[in-house]
Amino acid sequence: MKELSVDAVVENIETVTDFVNEQLEAYDCPMKAQVQIDVAIDELFGNIVHYAYHPEVGPATVRVEVTEDPLAVIITFIDNGVPYDPLKTADPDITLSAEERQIGGLGIYIVKKSMDEITYEYKDGRNILRIKKEL
Helix, strand or coil: CEEEEEECCHHHHHHHHHHHHHHHHCCCCCHHHHHHHHHHHHHHHHHHHHHHCCCCCCEEEEEEEEECCCCEEEEEEEECCCCCCHHHCCCCCCCCCCCCCCCCCHHHHHHHHHCCEEEEEEECCEEEEEEEEEC
């Protein structure tokens, strides 16, 4: 398991993405899975940046674990911000046009559809969101 702790600021989304991708390179991660993971990082870390501590800045930790059978990556996002379970967000009605849809919710919807597993818990004053993608 590898771990990175950074300030939850927009500028660190790229740092987190690079950190995760560095771990994935060792496992010849398929490009499609890597792109899906990169989108998930952008959405999930972005949510921490914009909602966990806003308007203040606080710490965020990202853990990367790789399991062998089946080969999969588990990425855990941890922050001490305001409790927030993005999985409780109602899925957007994607049958509506962009103009008719409510604002928000599309990013987490994409994450839910592209990852093999996603879980959330609030424990010991921390938001813990875990995504799993089979490689």
